[in-house]
Amino acid sequence: MAQNERRLFMKTLILGVAAFASAPLLKMQRAFAGNPLAKLDDPLVKALGYVANAKDSKDRKDKKANCKSCQFYAAADDKATQGKCQLIASGEVLAEGWCRSWAAKAKK
Ligand code: SF4
Known part of the structure; x- marks a missing residue:
């Protein structure tokens, strides 16, 4: 059970970091597209x-x-x-x- 929780935590962490890292890129794309x-x-x-x-x-x-x-x-x-x-x-x-x-x- 603890291993499943750890996996879920790691998946959530990775998705969170990915979303956080891509936010400036999306903002830049919008700025260029106008x-x-x-x-x-x-x-x-x-x-x-x-x-x-x-x-x-x-x-x-x-x-x-x-x-x-x-x-x-x-x-x-x-x-x-x-x-x-x-x-x-x-x-x-x-x-x-x-x-x-x-x-x-x-x-x-
Ligand atoms: S009123 Fe005419 S000149 Fe002034 S911002 Fe609008 S389109 Fe441009």
């Missing part, structure tokens, strides 16, 4: 004139303007390549993207 991006064929996205690369827009007047510098943009951190836009609910936008509703982020 959340789904806004669909370019979404009617709202089209209406806003959103482009994945600000340089591709003919409407952009401020050559430094992009989603990253927009007040409606929120990302996990400054290095994030994509984040949430308060105006677009169908997915995240790219930091280098832009749309006609761009508004400068308030200075801190």
Whole structure:
């Protein structure tokens, strides 16, 4: 009986260690995969004139303007390549993207 308990303890211990060790890997995988991006064929996205690369827009007047510098943009951190836009609910936008509703982020 004691041997069975020891086996069960060892199995539980091994599974626990494996789960603990794989947690950071799963987190990294999620970070690299990112959340789904806004669909370019979404009617709202089209209406806003959103482009994945600000340089591709003919409407952009401020050559430094992009989603990253927009007040409606929120990302996990400054290095994030994509984040949430308060105006677009169908997915995240790219930091280098832009749309006609761009508004400068308030200075801190
Ligand atoms: S409102 Fe701002 S963050 Fe949203 S798509 Fe337009 S430029 Fe990007």
